[in-house]
Amino acid sequence: MIIGELKPLNEIAAKVQGYKRILVAGCGGCVTVCQTGGAAQAETLARLLALTLDEPKTTVEWISPTRQCEWEFIEPLREQVQNFDVVLSIACGVGVQAVAELLAGFPVLPGLNTTFMGMPVQPGQFEERCQACGDCILDLTAGICPVARCSKSLLNGPCGGSQNGKCEISPDTPCAWQLIYERLELMGKLENLEKLVLPRDWSRSRDGGPRRMVREDLSLDDEE
Amino acid sequence: MLQEGHFAVTAEIGPPRSCNTEFVRRKGSLVQGYADAFNVTDNQTAIARMSSIAAAAILQQEGLEPVVQMTCRDRNRIGLQSDILGAAALGLTNILCLTGDHQSFGNHPEAKNVFDLDSIQLIHTARMMRDEGRFICGDEIKVRPQLFIGCVANPFADPFPFRVVRLKKKIEAGAQFVQTQCVLEMDRFRRFMEMVCAEGLHEKTAILAGVMPIKSARMARYMQKNVAGMMVSDQLCERLEKAEDVPKEAINIVVEQINQIREIPGVRGIHIMAVAWEEMVPEIVRRAGLYPRP
Numbered sequence: 408m409i410i411g412e413l414k415p416l417n418e419i420a421a422k423v424q425g426y427k428r429i430l431v432a433g434c435g436g437c438v439t440v441c442q443t444g445g446a447a448q449a450e451t452l453a454r455l456l457a458l459t460l461d462e463p464k465t466t467v468e469w470i471s472p473t474r475q476c477e478w479e480f481i482e483p484l485r486e487q488v489q490n491f492d493v494v495l496s497i498a499c500g501v502g503v504q505a506v507a508e509l510l511a512g513f514p515v516l517p518g519l520n521t522t523f524m525g526m527p528v529q530p531g532q533f534e535e536r537c538q539a540c541g542d543c544i545l546d547l548t549a550g551i552c553p554v555a556r557c558s559k560s561l562l563n564g565p566c567g568g569s570q571n572g573k574c575e576i577s578p579d580t581p582c583a584w585q586l587i588y589e590r591l592e593l594m595g596k597l598e599n600l601e602k603l604v605l606p607r608d609w610s611r612s613r614d615g616g617p618r619r620m621v622r623e624d625l626s627l628d629d630e631e
Numbered sequence: 632m633l634q635e636g637h638f639a640v641t642a643e644i645g646p647p648r649s650c651n652t653e654f655v656r657r658k659g660s661l662v663q664g665y666a667d668a669f670n671v672t673d674n675q676t677a678i679a680r681m682s683s684i685a686a687a688a689i690l691q692q693e694g695l696e697p698v699v700q701m702t703c704r705d706r707n708r709i710g711l712q713s714d715i716l717g718a719a720a721l722g723l724t725n726i727l728c729l730t731g732d733h734q735s736f737g738n739h740p741e742a743k744n745v746f747d748l749d750s751i752q753l754i755h756t757a758r759m760m761r762d763e764g765r766f767i768c769g770d771e772i773k774v775r776p777q778l779f780i781g782c783v784a785n786p787f788a789d790p791f792p793f794r795v796v797r798l799k800k801k802i803e804a805g806a807q808f809v810q811t812q813c814v815l816e817m818d819r820f821r822r823f824m825e826m827v828c829a830e831g832l833h834e835k836t837a838i839l840a841g842v843m844p845i846k847s848a849r850m851a852r853y854m855q856k857n858v859a860g861m862m863v864s865d866q867l868c869e870r871l872e873k874a875e876d877v878p879k880e881a882i883n884i885v886v887e888q889i890n891q892i893r894e895i896p897g898v899r900g901i902h903i904m905a906v907a908w909e910e911m912v913p914e915i916v917r918r919a920g921l922y923p924r925p
Contacts, residue, residue, distance in 0.1 A: 558733050559704075559744065563751040564797055566730045567785030567812060568859045575859035576733045588790045600793065603800055606708060606752045606767055 408437040408526065409499045410533045411444055411519040413452070419518050420459050423495055427464060429456065430491040431518070432484070432506065433471030434498035441533055444497035444519045446471035452497065452518065475502025481509055488513060524555075541611030541618065547599055549590035556583035562604040564588075632667045633808065633837045637925045638893065639900025641698065641810065641839060642666040642912050645675060646686035655681070655689045661909050663695055665916045667924055670727060670810070670902070673700040677737025684714060687723050698781065699723050702731025707747035708756070708767050715757055719776030727781040727810065728753040751797075751804050754782055758805025782806035784838075786823035787816065787862040795826045802836045809836050810902040813843035815854070816862035817891055824897050833897030840892045843904045844885045844911055848872040882914060889919040 413419075423429050431453045438444030446469075453469040460467075470487060472480040475498035484506060488494060493514040496503045499521040507515040523535040538555040544562075545552060554560045558576050565584030568575025574582045591597050609615070632639050642662050647654040662669065669690060673683040687697035699718050701711060718726060730750040734742045748756065757780050759765050764775045782801040786794050798809065814820045820840065827833055845851045845863075848871035855863035867884060874880035885903075892898055901919075905911050916922045 559730060559746040559749070561730065561746065561749045563749050563800060564793060565788065565790070566750070567783065567788045568733070569788050569790075570859050570861075571789060573859070576735050582789075585790060588793060601796055601800065603751065603755065603803060605755065606748050609747065 408440055408524070409501070409521060410441050410523050410525050410535075411438045411497075411499050411521045413443050413448065413497060413519050414517070416452075416455055416459060419452070419495065420456065422516050422518075423456065423460070423493060425462075426493040426514070427462065427466070428491040428493075429453075429465065429467045430488060430494050431456070431467060431469040432475065432494050432496045432498065432502075433469065434475040434496075434502050435471055436474040436476065436498070436502070438497065438499055438519065439471075441527065444499070449497060452495075456495075475499075476505050478505070478509065481506055484509060539612070540609070541615075542608065547604075548587045549594060549596070549599075551583055551587045551590060553583050553587065556581075556586075562607060564600050632925065633899060635925070637667075637900075638921065639668075639837070639839055640666040640903065640916055640921050640924065641668045641670060641900065642903045642905065642909070643670045643672060644686070644690065644697075644909065645672045645906065646681035646683065648678065648680050650681060652689055655686050656693055658909055659690045659693045659695050662912045663693065664924065665913045665922060666903065667900075668696040668698050668725060670698045670700055673702045673729070673731070674705060674737070675700075675732070677704065677732050677734045677739065677742075679737070679739060684718050684721070684723060687718070688721050691722065696725070697723060698725040698727050700727045700729060701753065702729045703746050703748050703750060703753055704731030704734060704744050707745050711748060711753060712756065712760065712766055715760060715776055715778070716772075719778060724777050725779045725781065726757060727783065728757065728806075729783055750782060751800050754780055754801055754806050755804040762805075779807055780805050781808040781810060783812065784809050785812040785860050786814075786820055787812055788860045791819075791823075792826075794823060795830060795832070798827065798832055799830060802832060806836055809838045811838065811841045812860060813841040813904050814888060814892065815843065815845070815851075815867055816864045817888065818864075819862055820892075821895060824895050828897045833899075837899040838897060839900040839902040840895075840898050841902045841904055842885055842888050842892070842915075843906065844881045844908055844915065845871065846881060846908060847877055848874075878911075882911060882918065885915050886918045889915070889921075 431449045433446045433449030434444050449469040449471050453467045457467040474480045495516050495518045497518040503517045524537045525535040528534045540554045558574050569582040572585045574580040644658050671683045671687040683699050687699045690697045728750050734744050761778045764772045784798045851868045851871050854861050
């Protein structure tokens with residue numbers, strides 16, 4: 408899932424400064440699961456903003472579509488924004504862009520920072536797991552991704568900065584290659600680490616430019 | 632030097648955080664003649680400095696033999712291959728391939744990092760450019776760079792058994808010489824070298840053990856506790872803590888370490904990393920009985 412963190416209230420307040428009628432839009436998808444951009448957070452943010460903004464006669468209301476990243480769920484926004492000057496979306500960057508595209512020309516502001524693709528490893532703690540590099544190698548690395556979880560995205564094992572299981576960048580960051588090493592050892596497959604991994608093709612990652620996927624079988628015919 | 636079987640000495644010169652040519656010359660003149668080759672660091676600890684190729688070219692004009700360090704942090708494969716050609720075109724043919732410290736250590740922690748290649752892939756690339764006359768993409772290089780390719784090894788990082796595997800991969804990729812992280816914990820280094828020799832790796836590459844004079848007890852303790860990938864023995868810290876003349880004791884320690892390292896099978900030389908203390912290199916080399924250089 409996509410993880411996001413709400414921007415600080417003062418930063419959000421500064422962004423909406425000058426708007427009289429504000430619609431806060433939550434999202435029922437990923438950011439609801441990480442409890443930063445769902446309906447509950449949209450409601451709370453709307454109330455806090457109403458208290459924070461010193462402009463008299465500012466109205467702040469909230470909604471929360473099922474998902475902001477699909478046209479069918481945000482279509483009703485065309486009508487709903489009629490009485491507002493701005494949408495403050497607390498969906499991930501995909502949702503913000505979808506709404507901005509739907510309402511082309513209408514101000515749509517981001518209230519949340521999209522941080523990473525990951526999971527709650529325990530209640531209240533989220534960790535990055537995937538970087539959408541476009542060429543999965545998890546079979547070689549015992550199901551632990553070095554592209555996303557090694558600070559340097561290394562492919563040939565831990566660098567010289569791995570010590571006591573930690574990454575050189577911080578004692579709070581586990582060394583992904585130490586984890587890979589331990590799990591490969593458990594699987595009796597340490598020999599995976601002896602193979603020279605040659606330079607990889609990053610063109611399927613973001614480095615190749617914005618990506619798209621076309622599924623002919625799901626595309627609509629012109630007649631339909 | 633290595634081919635003739637001499638015990639090699641290399642040292643390190645850090646370029647300035649400016650374009651001060653004189654600074655590079657002055658640092659070079661402090662150590663000239665006291666080592667066989669001089670590593671020129673590449674934005675070490677992720678602090679922006681004069682480029683290693685430029686500083687190496689200046690040192691070369693002064694008659695020193697530079698080793699150009701190249702990290703994978705700041706350049707992609709296009710930049711790295713271009714700089715290998717550029718360095719070789721200037722006659723700078725000794726290159727040392729490293730992954731590079733993460734940028735969060737340096738003075739631009741907000742920077743984007745690259746790591747398109749890792750150090751092993753960089754070694755492999757350099758070897759392919761030299762031996763096969765090819766870029767990574769397969770295109771031909773008409774005039775091939777004549778390189779002497781080096782790598783680093785850190786016997787003090789984890790997982791310990793992997794350290795020999797990693798060195799093996801680097802040698803397989805094309806590393807002809809190796810400089811280790813500074814040895815401040817001799818027992819661990821001895822165990823590492825036993826494993827290296829058991830694999831016969833010391834015969835496939837020239838291993839130079841890193842040494843570092845440590846100016847103060849506080850610095851030793853700091854490195855012991857806070858620097859990732861380093862191991863500093865308690866004994867070393869205590870000696871510095873008890874010393875009346877700390878700088879003198881620091882040099883005594885390094886000289887003793889060099890003498891111990893020379894007894895370890897498989898070691899073909901030392902690499903002196905006198906960070907911000909380059910002026911001590913001549914005394915260290917003299918007192919270790921390694922001066923004059925052959």
